[in-house]
Amino acid sequence: MSSVNQDASLFKRILGALDEGQRRWLVGREALRLGRGGIQRMLEVSGLSKPTILKGIKELHSRRALGGDGNRIRRRGGGRKPIEEHDPEVTDLLEQIMEESTVGDPMSPLKWSSKSSYQIQQYLESKGHRISEDTIQRRLRKLDYSLQANIKDKEGTSHAERDRQFRYLNETAKRFLAEGEPVISVDTKKKERVGEFKNPGRKWRKKGEAPRVQIHDFSSLGKGMAIPYGAYDVYRNEGMVNVGMTHDTAEFAVESIRRWWRVFGRRHYAAARQVFICADSGGSNGSRNRAWKYYLQRFSDETGLNVVVGHYPPGTSKWNKIEHRMFSFISMNWKGEPLVSFETVVNLISATTTRRGLRVKAVLDKRWYETGVKISDEQMKDLNIRPHNQNPEWNYSISPRGN
Template sequence: MTPSAVAESTVSRGKRELECGEVPASRVRAPGGGRKSLRGNDPELVPALLALVEPDQRGDPESPLLWTVKSTRKLAAELTRQGHRVGSDTVAGLLKAEGFSLQGTSRTTEGARHPDRDAQFHYINDQATTYLADGQPVISVDAKKKETLGNYAVIGSEWHRAGQPVEVRAHDFPEKGAQKAVPYGIYDIGADAGWVSVGCDGDTSAFAVATLRRWWNGEGRHRYPAASRLLVTADAGGSNGYRVRAWKKELADFAHETGLEVTVCHFPPGTSKWNKIQHRLFSQISINWRGRPLTSYEVVVNTIGTTRTRTGLTVHAELDPGAYPTGITVPDTVMDRLPLTPHEWHGTWNYTLRPEPLAPPPPPPSTEFGRFPSGDKLPAWLRHPSLTGLEAPAFDALVARYRDHMTKNPPLLLPGKRPAGGPGAGTRRLSASDHLVVFLLAKRWSMAQAPLAEATGLSKSRIGATLRDATPVLAALGHTVAPGPLTVTSATQLEALVGRTPPPSPDQ
């Protein structure tokens, strides 16, 4: 080597070129000279690398790096172990040449799609277009993620002097009893304006509709003085879900108070990100408080209230200190009375609440020992004086006394029990007159349950229950039954006593 650190042969070649007057070549190395690339020397290198990076696609489900982070260092080490000597930089170059790059996950898979998903989107769009064209308000509602108040880290960054970041807690685990802010938002689509109530209690349907009521009284009725209808678009779940009874009950109260016809259209399950409030309002709020610890309700309310965009979005925010306990249920008796009209298209997702009070409750169901049914179930001929031993006026008077006593003195029942033929018995319930007919026939003619069942068309168990109920009542009324001249053992004998010809049998 010469002092210039150049090979002696290279210096000699340069000297000859100068002496001969030759023009120096543009390159020193001859074409095809130099070390061959690893891809050329080792044709199995790239397939081995792809098998490590894409084990599922390349048919190597037992790849040693299947369950680890595939860094270039680990890939290079595994390739070297397999006999392909290579460095991490070379691995990076090979991956880029094959079209690879560092990428995160992409939120695209939504699971099973409802067959009417797209049709519901079109339905919501048509409803909103019609309402806006008529000058009626259209709003999008939803609850934002709860935020723990305190000196906790918040995603994002904000300008500060170098080396002077805002100091927060080292861990994000909330302290015991830490307060939470519950933002519930309303986005006015036509006005590009938001309203957010920051709650201090639960995210319930009562809180959601209370926010709607605050918005309407504070902004909505002033912005839409001639409004007679309101369209609400909401997610399929949460406090404003289409299956939540309390949501519909609270909306019915709101419609009645305001005189608005409230129509609700829910987005199909799994499509909440398409609700406009998510990307028109909530995303802007998250940007506005990025990197800022939410240490108090004041910080949350003021940060939300100052949210603005260059396209014109304005937001009003206020604190709602009210209590909204969870666990409130709405029974069937209330749901059946709501002034709710399901739409013809997916009535569970789309419905309208009319500005009317709840329908009056139905009358309480009659009970066996309260109010008897007006119609008699037993044949009229069984009340013949020859059978009951009572003329018609005396029989009617006994029926009235019997009914009155049963109404004023219902029998005591064991827990979970109800009298035979009571609520839910429907057409099987017997009148007071029927009770007396069964009792008088059994006692006057010493009839067993089998022939009595044949004559009345009742079951033997029903006859037994009726006798048990009627016996103490008639004893209390002091009524005694005069025995008949014989024992009746069949329905035919009863018919003969009143001169009634039995119907011919099917064989005649």
């Protein structure tokens, strides 16, 4: 390395091709070769710090550079500690950000966000947390988020009030949770054919023990359709699924909520005065469904609860908590398992759990639910319903009559 003094740039290029251990050993060797003033010269040429150069010299003297711990460059436990160790608050804040902007495919355990890693980084830095985009992405992967490309699954036209509605739902949920009041996310899961039909997916079994199912998927060969309607407790990470056998109606939806209240709600929230229900804008619990509001009024009268409802904007059902907190794991739990009977459906749903402690209870609802039930104008006038100032078509409260 006699050319070091003449061509410092060449020396730097050589250093750039080495790992950190090799760099400090080479620089240490050159410092020793140069003798007096060698360390100072290497400080100027290499860009390494004095402690690093001295460490390289020490390792050369102790022969550690010539053998030792395999290909290890740093000592065990060396290197920068993960940010969650010296700034644990950043993980909680990151989860909070994602909770407010999470989308989930109900058939997959992965989630994704409407925010970019750059936006998340800027927000965290505004709160006093220094963090790189790479670290954000690493933490998100540990939280089961994935990086998603565009996909042909457009959820309809964005409503002008969509973002405001999401913020309103989030603020309302936070307020209820802070006051110890229940917050539930509700929806109907995809209907499932019951019988000896093939269920997509695979499970580990002994060779030759795969279940035999019907060659044809004709409905006439089955036992009917299972209609799982779920109510998910956001705070307790606990859900109730009412499995219907007839029709997905507003009466069925409210009966499912009633069953959640009887099994979980009144036990865990004995002092509750109100409940916040987050629901999609369409279907049996739609914002324009008169029967939905009519049966919620009856539920309110029976329980004495003030029922506060917030609907997700049209076309944004994937933001519903129940989709990626509960339904996705139910789908994963029964993949590859023929749903041969209604009892099988109930048992598989009830057996669903996650590493984060999700608990689900399922019951079979054998009642017959009529379709096409009409609620008259007079019946609507009798409801004790109060639209909110913020997006009144999506947000309203139903109080017990007589209050």
